Amino acid sequence: NAGVTQTPKFQVLKTGQSMTLQCAQDMNHEYMSWYRQDPGMGLRLIHYSVGAGITDQGEVPNGYNVSRSTTEDFPLRLLSAAPSQTSVYFCATRGGANVLTFGAGSRLTVL
Amino acid sequence: RKEVEQDPGPFNVPEGATVAFNCTYSNSASQSFFWYRQDCRKEPKLLMSVYSSGNEDGRFTAQLNRASQYISLLIRDSKLSDSATYLCVPSGSARQLTFGSGTQLTVLP
Numbered sequence: 001n002a003g004v005t006q007t008p009k010f011q012v013l014k015t016g017q018s019m020t021l022q023c024a025q026d027m028n029h030e031y032m033s034w035y036r037q038d039p040g041m042g043l044r045l046i047h048y049s050v051g052a053g054i055t056d057q058g059e060v061p062n063g064y065n066v067s068r069s070t071t072e073d074f075p076l077r078l079l080s081a082a083p084s085q086t087s088v089y090f091c092a093t094r095g096g097a098n099v100l101t102f103g104a105g106s107r108l109t110v111l
Numbered sequence: 112r113k114e115v116e117q118d119p120g121p122f123n124v125p126e127g128a129t130v131a132f133n134c135t136y137s138n139s140a141s142q143s144f145f146w147y148r149q150d151c152r153k154e155p156k157l158l159m160s161v162y163s164s165g166n167e168d169g170r171f172t173a174q175l176n177r178a179s180q181y182i183s184l185l186i187r188d189s190k191l192s193d194s195a196t197y198l199c200v201p202s203g204s205a206r207q208l209t210f211g212s213g214t215q216l217t218v219l220p
Contacts, residue, residue, distance in 0.1 A: 035210075040119070040212060042198070042210050042211060042213055043155070043198070043210040044210075045207055045208070048206065048207065050206065058207055059207070059209075090155075094208075097160065097162075098143060098145070098208065099157055099160065100147075100155075100157070100208065101157075104153070105152075105153070
């Protein structure tokens with residue numbers, strides 16, 4: 001039972017490049033979300049989805065796009081990477097009673 | 112006032128000690144609360160859920176004070192393996208769970 005799988009685990013980009021962070025879950029959870037974590041800032045919500053075809057913005061959505069075409073997948077797109085997007089990104093699903101299950105994280109460095 | 116505030120620490124305690132940290136929240140509508148544990152460079156994992164006045168699980172006790180809007184986490188008989196960052200999450204909004212920035216605990220031999 002894989003739970004929540006994120007790829008890639010590490011990525012280095014140059015400013016202006018685009019990329020997609022992948023998140024897949026096999027828990028059949030409707031709710032999925034993306035957080036970023038920076039030193040001293042805690043986890044901040046970027047985007048979330050309450051089901052296929054439905055997405056919404058979180059606390060820090062600028063510079064990121066998401067889509068939710070299936071229950072299983074929730075990719076996060078950076079269209080034009082900036083050094084301020086250097087961070088650790090976590091995908092999470094939510095099951096019963098608001099409990100979040102996180103993926104292992106994706107570490108992104110933008111030069 | 113931040114939605115969730117935690118003392119960042121670090122808390123450095125000897126093995127076997129009892130340690131407690133608090134988390135204050137601003138949304139009085141929060142009904143449930145969570146403590147997550149995050150090891151260095153790893154993902155957060157659920158430690159405890161709190162739905163009423165408190166919860167106890169072995170050496171860990173979480174207590175909720177709704178009047179003062181804080182929850183606490185008490186760890187008894189600390190182990191080296193308890194070293195981690197502890198994140199507080201009140202469920203103010205079902206759609207957007209807001210995390211505290213975490214309290215760092217180091218248990219020393």
